[in-house]
Amino acid sequence: MLDIKIINFKFKTMKKISLVLLLISFTGILAAQGIGLAWSGGGVRGLAHVGVLKALEEADIHISYIAGTSSGALIGAMYAIGYSAEEIEQIMLNQAWLEILDDTIYRKDYYVSQKRWLPYSNINFYFDEKYRLQLPQAFAAGQNLINLLFDFTYRAAATKDFNSFNIPFRCTATNIVTGELKVFQEGNLHEAIRASLSFPTVLKPFAIDDSLYIDGGILSNLPAEVVRAMGADYVIGVKANSYLAKQEELNTMIDVLNQTVNVNMQKHVQSSEKQCDLIIEPDLVEFKLLDFDKKKQIIQIGYNSAQKYIKQIKQHSLKPKFAKLYTPVPYKIRIADINIKGNKHLSSSKIKEYLDLSENEVYSKTEIMKAVEEVYNSKLFESIYP
Structure with a gap:
């Protein structure tokens, strides 16, 4: 397993969406x-x-x-x-x-070559580089x-x-x-x-x-x-x-x-x-x-x-000056940055290839979550999230 702790997307929406959110924040x-x-x-x-x-x-x-x-x-x-x-x-x-608290990846989501090494428990113990037994920090990652x-x-x-x-x-x-x-x-x-x-x-x-x-x-x-x-x-x-x-x-x-x-x-x-x-x-x-x-x-x-x-x-409630406005859900967002931390064995460019998402490109929430799930299922990374 690679010692890659976090892949963290930092993103911003397209200008139209940003404007809508800004207007809402003022009226609310x-x-x-x-x-x-x-x-x-x-x-x-x-x-x-x-x-x-x-x-x-x-x-x-x-x-x-x-x-x-x-x-x-x-x-x-x-x-x-x-x-x-x-x-x-x-x-x-x-x-x-x-x-949701069970981070188990099901067999169907693994690559064929990985299935023979699947753990049989949701709580797993590992050895560090000096072969010392490592207990998990918690039941769920x-x-x-x-x-x-x-x-x-x-x-x-x-x-x-x-x-x-x-x-x-x-x-x-x-x-x-x-x-x-x-x-x-x-x-x-x-x-x-x-x-x-x-x-x-x-x-x-x-x-x-x-x-x-x-x-x-x-x-x-x-x-x-x-x-x-x-x-x-x-x-x-x-x-x-x-x-x-x-x-x-x-x-x-x-x-x-x-x-x-x-x-x-x-x-x-x-x-x-x-x-x-x-x-x-x-x-x-x-x-x-x-x-x-x-x-x-x-x-x-x-x-x-x-x-x-x-x-x-x-008796203490203020009447709002405006009716409560609900934040619209943006259909697509633009990824501004993809940050990678802790990588020792693969270059950042190679890791981004695994992810199949690009900076300054526009994606739907579904597309982002699908890419995140597929990369995490490779078991090459400790954590990946948007």
Whole structure:
């Protein structure tokens, strides 16, 4: 396997598309302060945020700012770039999330010469150059996930300033090297979300530029301070975070590790609650981090929880000067750059031949994703994503 860590496309849309996105960003921003949402992580429990959104939309409550962590970052980002609550609900319900977290490449997608060396497990161990056994960083590398996030955020691919979304947005991640909190307010949106989603042991840490990130919830699982700093004068915190397990539930190494992470998260959440004017806490005690078979039930619980506070929230809601405009999805985009890192055995030009995409050429989302999938299936590369 070649030591090629990342192939990262950086692109911009054609001028017509850029103009449309620019006009939308101007009409979607309100000068006045208003309601800000601070959304916690919590794995599948984060789908409660979708239910909260449904209740707010039904009541015609305008949101001026959103900051989210982990699953809260994913839901918040989608709403910020123009998805409706109903659209988000359908997308979340229709995803086979456990399959997405499984980065297995099926036999039919391998070259014939590779099939005899296929691993028989989704979790594989390797030896480094000095023949030392290497354990994986997590159960899932996240290759399928990063491509799915690109699909979700494709409509905002040309917008690097998160203030320019329909609703200004932030998400958090933890720099695992420095131990510092990172608040993403610009860059590639799907990369920022992927970094924020990197829950220890479940998803591999994610590299952006020269930094390595894990779940933002480690240091800020309820980013109320962040949304307050954005300008919100009424902050609603929505808690879908994990609960501490009981002693009889701590039976495995993974249980203990997750509890260790959650103890730290709880400490920071309690501090963040002081920055909230209202806290909505859906009753999600019975749900686990990966209870994906209970998605619809969790969304309904989030909806019911928000309904109790609608009258109170409406008192602080600003009426938008313009009706909410949804970002149009560009049919094709122009690839500006193809960046290759970590290549030791092949030249960059040879790697680009494998990819079969060219800089300064225009492609549809389908064409880009097909090329990415085919190159990753070669197993010559550790990671490739748009």
